[in-house]
Amino acid sequence: MLGGLAKSIFGSSNDRYVKSLGGIVNKINAFEPSLKAMDDATLANQTAAFRARLANGEKLDDILPEAFATVREASVRVLGMRHFDVQMVGGIVLHRGEIAEMRTGEGKTLVATLAVYLNALTEKGVHVITVNDYLAARDAEWMGRIYKFLGMTVGVIIPNLTDHQRKEAYGSDITYGTNNEFGFDYLRDNMKYERETMVQRAFSMAIVDEVDSVLIDEARTPLIISGPTDDKSELYKQVDAIVKQLDADTYEKDEKQKSIILTEDGTETVERLLEGAGLLQGDNLYDYENTQVVHHLNQSLRANMMFKRDIDYIVKDGKVIIIDEFTGRMMDGRRWSDGLHQAVEAKEGVDIEPENQTMASITFQNYFRMYPKLSGMTGTAATEAAEFYDIYKMNVVSIPTNVAVKRVDEEDTFYKDLNDKFRGIAKTIKEHADKGQPILVGTVSIEKSEMLSEFLNEEKVEHKVLNARYHEMEAHIVAQAGRKGAVTIATNMAGRGTDIQLGGNLDFRVEDELAEVPEGPDRDKAIERIKEEIALEKQEVLAAGGLFVLGTERHESRRIDNQLRGRSGRQGDPGLSRFYLSLDDDLLRIFGPNTLFAKMMRSSLEDGEALPPSRWMSKAIETAQKKVEARNYDIRKQVVEYDDVMNDQRKVVYEQRADIMDADAVGDVVEDMRAETVNSIVGDSCPPGSYPEQWDVEGMKAKAAELLGITPPVDDWLGEESVDVEMVEERLREAADALVTTKSADIETDTWTSIEKSILLQNLDHHWKEHLATLDALRQVIHLRAYAQKTPINEYKQEAFALFERMLASIREDVTRTLAHAEFRFQGAPELPELPDFITQHFDPFSGEDDTRDLDGGALGNVTTTLPPLSYVRPEEPDLGTDPKEWEGKVSRNATCPCGSGLKYKHCHGQVA
Structure with a gap:
């Protein structure tokens, strides 16, 4: 107080x-x-x-x-x-x-x-x-x-x-x-x-x-960058055919978490079906050998039972295209991850594109x-x-508004079911449109927008629909949504980027109506006429009450509702906003209270009857939205907590890469790695406190041959009186260093430095990619540690740290092994391989939603998973001349074009006609 x-x-x-x-x-x-x-x-x-x-x-x-x-x-x-x-x-x-x-x-x-x-x-x-x-x-x-x-x-x-x-x-x-x-x-x-x-x-x-x-x-x-893996489209089709045979009592689904699991009876049914299709190894679905089949099965269940056509995605030109739940836009080229998109493609019977492997990722x-x-x-x-x-x-x-807001935000109106609600909305729209008031109707899905469109057709109300199907008309439809009596149905309004101006938008009217009129007096007169028409129409719209924003459903986020409301009452204009709800709406059905009041409301309301606007009910809706927002915050917070662990490791790896690229020479780094590898070999073969006769000499020699490329005379060293662990380590290091020094003696210093850098970067990237895959797999199962009364995030941190240490050890060993065994021959510099088709993804590990686009390899710059063969030599610069016709065969297709454009030769003067 x-x-x-x-x-x-x-x-x-x-x-x-x-x-x-x-x-x-x-x-x-x-x-x-x-x-x-x-x-x-x-x-x-x-x-x-x-x-x-x-x-x-x-x-x-x-x-x-x-x-x-x-x-x-x-x-x-x-x-x-x-x-x-x-x-x-x-x-x-x-x-x-x-x-x-x-x-x-x-x-x-x-x-x-x-x-x-x-x-x-x-x-x-x-x-x-x-x-x-x-x-x-x-x-x-x-x-x-x-x-x-x-x-x-x-x-x-x-x-x-x-x-x-x-x-x-x-x-x-x-x-x-x-x-x-x-x-x-x-x-x-x-x-x-x-x-x-x-x-x-x-x-x-x-x-x-x-x-x-x-x-x-x-x-x-x-955000994830990934590369394609093996094609498993046939397996997706087979599993999809099995899932489509399942009854509703064979699985349980949780719409809040967008998850689905088989019941005990369902598991037995699936095992019989998989066995009949020859896809089951052994008798138990959850045997280790069936891991891949279980993964495909789970994704196919989600695709068939949880993801709905025209709500989560549409099928256009033989492709499954995701619909953004926040903006209602088509996200052409973007794909769900972890095999979910392939499962939806199998469900819809379109061509299935291969899965992808994570190569780099970061959270926003x-x-x-x-x-x-x-x-x-x-x-x-x-x-x-x-x-x-x-x-x-x-x-x-x-920040306060420049002019006081005059919009009236009315309490929500409730109906018993969906049909009653849409019928009531259509009548309301007709009443307001008849008096010349422009109406912006917000829906949450394509399905709902098209359903409302049918009701408006019955009422003979002229209207326009803005959703993923008509994405290319977006700016033009939104720009004219403020004209007299205009009715515009929009699937979410977040980030549309075009203001709704009462009376109409001058720029878009000029573009639409005067596209064929050339510059000159006639065009100027026409523009003035349009300006006058807009000014007159604006006054009529203001008299009718300004823009009426009508929400057909509450979004799970109050911010999305407020964004829709905010379209009305711009710059001090009058306006009106109201939301229409029913007990069948997803928000109330999934997250709302299953109270006695809700049951009474369903039984006492007559068909077509609306509950009078109630502040109490609006408060109940806000409470449901807060529940969803709190849950989504927990999800985001969990994403950050887990990514913070990876982020510390990512910083180390990326800083190490930058240091390697910037260094004039990396011989000291390679030498330290070799020394660490020697210490590891000797440490494994000569346990602390042991006598020389207890050492694993054969194991030491085998490791030295594998990793260092040498066969040390350890037996002779053991015959010496002063033999100890330090002496063995020192002699192994000297022998390994001498081998590499001999190899580098015949190669130019700059070329040898390039070789060392390339081997370091190649191994670092390869092991980092494998490490990311391991952490992804670890994260999916770490929650099971909670059953042992352990905190999953703490367990994840410990496991991730141990895995990172193991990754660094593997990098040291691989770099040492490669330099010890590689043979270098002088020849022309090899042409870099053509880039594979990398895919950029922005997927949600909880809901599987994705909102980014595929990019072809050419758009990714010089990103490659493999380096050219280890054959390095600095060739003499050829005399290219000034005529581009003479450059063919002299310039690598991936080299910078000699014309100075900065583009690759293959994208410039080397383009194939």
Whole structure:
């Protein structure tokens, strides 16, 4: 009570913090008159002046007011848009490494330019993270006009760029791109064999747009780069045919966890069916020999019983395409991992593509925590403020709107079942559309949007459907959703990137209606006519009550609901929002309370009757959503805890790779590995405290021959009076060193260094890849330790550490063995092999959802799992001449083209016609 009283008098801590930034905003505004008086050239020269001041010891905070005022003036001149004072507050929050929560339509894209410009003055590079490639390209071009006017360079990272283009983009002052592209570039860089082929530079600052979507929703799933394995499509088909024969009583499913298990009777049934198909080894399904069959069986069960067509995926052009549960978009080319996608392909009878093996992975949490300064912006972050601080140490600051919000948020309306609800929604839509009010209808799946479309057709209501099937029309449909009487059905509205303007969007109407009209007086007149029509129509829409947002179902996350609501009431416009629910909705059915009230409601309500809006029921829904959000937070937290273990190891491996690539020579490293291997051999054969006659001499000789390539006269050494373990170790080291020294004597120093580097990197990558697979397998079973009253995460840490130690020992042995036994012949430098088709994946180990795209090998740069054969020589540089026709046969297809383009020869003058 006292807290509420204090808050009403003094304001919340958020209000006080925002108010404290008013002094800085006043300083920014004070610079406006002097900047307005500057000509364009003088204003653009401000960038050089700011950088000079930073070089002389001033801090970014010192020049913030003048820099922000400069960006505002540049925006006015270039875009015709002036930052509001509240947008200045948002810019200060971003600069301080915090999250700016700003309502939809408040101009977050423009706010980012303030902090981006200021931090880019350090010339260390600022990364702006968006939720999709369209927004990255749009914002880089749109906001890039301001930066370029002020003399800064802007790059954008989109799929299928060459390494040269990526490196150039990362070298810019400001780089736009998606979270996936930045994360995968980091992983690819740490799979390369030469420092100059790496595209990213040291991290400085990142600003994340739709920060809740990127750092919360997508952070449940690690980024993975994988390569193809053997084709097992026939096995998937056979197992799928068996699963389709099972009855509902043979398995139990948990929709909360998206998991499914066989009952005892179901196991016996499956064993008989597998035995009949010749797929079962022995009598027991769970024998070790049947591990692979069990894995395929489990994935096929999930595919057939848990994943639904037109909700989780659609089938288009003979391919299974995943639907993003948060945005409702098709994710073309993206695939579920761990064999789930293949199981769905078998279920739908389309071509089955092979599985993949993990080669590198990282979570978004550990990727973004590498940035010294991280900030973000979104319309909905307050509900997840605790998680943002726990994981990323970022505070959430709610920025007030420029104009007070006039939208009315009504209580939820309840119906008994789905059909009653949709019938009631269709009638409501018809009533509001008839009076000219535009309506945006939010659904949670394609299936629901098409079901509602049928009800609207019955009511003869004209409408447009925006979902994964009509993805290419997205921007045009959203842009005109604010026109008089327009009815738009959208499958989730997160990250659509296009504002709904009442009366219609001028740019899109001009594009749609005047595409055939050439530049000139006629086109100018037509544009003026459209402007007048939009202004008149806007007044009619405002009179009708503004945009009506109607939610057909509550999402499991309150943030998604708030994002939908936020589409209405933009920039002080009037608006209305209301959600319609039924007891058949997934949220209530799976997570809601199975209370006496729910049973009474189902039995007492008449068909088609709606329960009057109730604050109590709305509170119950919010409680159910909090349960889901808490569960999802636990999942994300668990992902971070396990990845933190791997992340410590990943840092060691990646730092070691970088040190190897940067070193002028690695002979000392190789020599230390050889010495460690010798110590290990002697330690195994000569236990501490034992006498020479107790030593395993034959084992020592066999190991020395295998790993060191020598046959030491250990028997002769044992005859000496002074023999001890140290003497044996020293003599073995000397003999092993002498063998390698003899091999290297006939090879140029630079060439020998290249050989050692290549062998080190090749073995490091091979064992790291195997280590990742082992950790994946360990993680899937470590929870069983809980039955022994042990904490799984602690057990995982101990096991992972032991596995890492074993991996390092294996690397030392393999490097030593390779150099000891390899034979080197002088010949021409071998051509690098063509890259395999790597696949980038962003999958959820709990739900199997994936939201990234396949990339062909060419888009991954110089990533390769195998090095060329160990035949090294530095050939004389051939005289290529200046005529590209003469380069054929003289230039390796994977070498940089001699024309200076920076592209590979095969992608430039060496292209095959």
